[in-house]
Amino acid sequence: MNEHRQESTVWAADLLGLFARSLRRLWWLCLVLIVLCTALFGGYARLSYRAQYTASITFLVNAGGTAQSGTGTATAAQMAKTFPYILTSGLLDSAVCADTGLTALPVISATSEEDTNLCTLSVTGTDAQQCYDVLQSVIAHYPDVAELVVGPTELVMMDQTGVPTQPSNPFSWRQPLVRGAVIGALLSLLLLYLSGRARVTVMSRDDLQQVTSARYLGALPAVRVKKRSRTTSAALSEAMAHSSAYCEAMRIVSMRIDKAMQRHDYRTMLVSSAAPGEGKTTFVCQLADALTRQGRRVLVIDCDLRNPSVHKVFGRPLQAGLAEYLAGSGMAGQIVTALGKGKPDVVFAGRRTGTQTEQLGGDAFRTLLDALRARYDVILLDTPPCAIMTDALETGEAADCALLVVRQDAASRVSVINSLAALDSFGVPVLGYALNVCTGRGRGQSGYGYGGYGGYGGYGGYSYGYGYGYGRDRGYGYGQQKEKTGAD
Numbered sequence: 461m462n463e464h465r466q467e468s469t470v471w472a473a474d475l476l477g478l479f480a481r482s483l484r485r486l487w488w489l490c491l492v493l494i495v496l497c498t499a500l501f502g503g504y505a506r507l508s509y510r511a512q513y514t515a516s517i518t519f520l521v522n523a524g525g526t527a528q529s530g531t532g533t534a535t536a537a538q539m540a541k542t543f544p545y546i547l548t549s550g551l552l553d554s555a556v557c558a559d560t561g562l563t564a565l566p567v568i569s570a571t572s573e574e575d576t577n578l579c580t581l582s583v584t585g586t587d588a589q590q591c592y593d594v595l596q597s598v599i600a601h602y603p604d605v606a607e608l609v610v611g612p613t614e615l616v617m618m619d620q621t622g623v624p625t626q627p628s629n630p631f632s633w634r635q636p637l638v639r640g641a642v643i644g645a646l647l648s649l650l651l652l653y654l655s656g657r658a659r660v661t662v663m664s665r666d667d668l669q670q671v672t673s674a675r676y677l678g679a680l681p682a683v684r685v686k687k688r689s690r691t692t693s694a695a696l697s698e699a700m701a702h703s704s705a706y707c708e709a710m711r712i713v714s715m716r717i718d719k720a721m722q723r724h725d726y727r728t729m730l731v732s733s734a735a736p737g738e739g740k741t742t743f744v745c746q747l748a749d750a751l752t753r754q755g756r757r758v759l760v761i762d763c764d765l766r767n768p769s770v771h772k773v774f775g776r777p778l779q780a781g782l783a784e785y786l787a788g789s790g791m792a793g794q795i796v797t798a799l800g801k802g803k804p805d806v807v808f809a810g811r812r813t814g815t816q817t818e819q820l821g822g823d824a825f826r827t828l829l830d831a832l833r834a835r836y837d838v839i840l841l842d843t844p845p846c847a848i849m850t851d852a853l854e855t856g857e858a859a860d861c862a863l864l865v866v867r868q869d870a871a872s873r874v875s876v877i878n879s880l881a882a883l884d885s886f887g888v889p890v891l892g893y894a895l896n897v898c899t900g901r902g903r904g905q906s907g908y909g910y911g912g913y914g915g916y917g918g919y920g921g922y923s924y925g926y927g928y929g930y931g932r933d934r935g936y937g938y939g940q941q942k943e944k945t946g947a948d
Contacts, residue, residue: 501640783810
């Protein structure tokens with residue numbers, strides 16, 4: 461019983477979390493949908509509205525031409541009951557049509573009070589005067605038609621409305637607007653659910669543990685930066701350096717990475733992500749600083765020639781670097797920039813960005829890495845996202861291992877799994893993955909709370925994806941690595 465209740469609670473929490481995550485991304489679309497449905501329902505109701513007018517009269521039905529009052533006799537009461545049926549007869553319709561000159565009559569209805577000879581006659585239609593004229597004609601011809609059915613009758617008029625001046629169905633905005641808003645809200649809920657199910661993002665290590673063998677290396681909290689008109693990468697990096705929670709988390713992650721690389725005698729590590737905007741470049745720079753503080757000689761190479769960002773994180777201007785070397789206009793030692801004591805060295809992307817991307821998997825780049833391996837303990841390669849560019853995979857062929865940065869609630873599980881599988885298919889041993897920008901709302905997180913990183917652009921029209929289908933239990937996933945890698 462308790463287990464069932466616990467499972468229900470977890471399921472409800474997961475469902476609420478799915479709606480919450482989808483709402484944060486699609487709240488504006490839900491708002492537009494609600495407003496649109498409300499406007500459509502209101503507009504349709506107003507355009508389709510047709511005013512209806514009702515002319516009515518209340519009277520007594522008497523028998524034999526003798527005036528009756530009150531409840532009348534049993535005979536009169538019985539005649540009153542037959543009154544509505546007489547109204548529907550073809551004889552009365554023919555007489556009224558001939559009298560009014562109409563080919564189609566408005567709606568004629570009649571009701572009678574139980575155990576009395578009191579009746580109410582109503583005529584409803586779109587023309588007020590026509591309804592009144594039909595009412596008068598019915599009253600005039602009813603006795604003649606009734607005499608053929610029940611004998612002589614007399615109608616004693618009690619109350620008459622005259623020609624109606626106000627619609628009997630006044631238009632109201634409330635009902636269609638409320639109905640439209642409710643329909644819009646329900647459609648929004650459906651949209652949020654379908655979007656959440658179609659875009660199942662990584663929230664914790666548990667989301668990947670059962671579908672991938674890649675090692676979990678840790679979670680890094682977000683760092684809140686004071687709102688400014690423009691938050692720079694350098695300002696964000698500086699805020700991280702002063703965040704004790706972030707520094708401690710990065711220290712743990714860097715120790716695990718360093719231990720794993722030493723275990724397998726790795727020197728060069730490719731760092732990528734499944735999609736843009738996951739904080740990959742900032743992660744690389746912070747990891748380099750952490751490894752340097754641990755006494756390691758570290759070099760960062762900006763291999764993202766299409767959208768170089770390492771110089772922004774370190775607060776440096778763009779200068780000659782990797783692109784110039786690949787073009788043959790620089791030596792290995794000339795493109796290395798020393799940031800100072802206690803800081804890693806850097807090879808910036810260079811000024812000729814975007815022109816030498818095809819050479820990242822060539823001999824020139826391999827020669828560069830071979831020359832630099834003797835000088836550094838760890839070389840970190842910052843590459844474009846795996847899922848949209850081939851640059852990372854081509855660069856990975858020259859690297860010893862790879863690490864994937866996964867931003868919490870950003871990339872889908874499938875895209876992360878496919879990125880891991882793509883790296884493995886190119887012969888790059890995957891060291892593991894690190895969760896980035898973790899709010900702690902996902903199960904199994906470290907509990908660090910944080911804000912968020914800025915967007916990551918620069919890949920406008922490029923699109924690249926993989927369809928690898930490894931896995932054990934769920935039909936997709938990243939299966940086996942070439943080597944068992946990772947850290948405790």
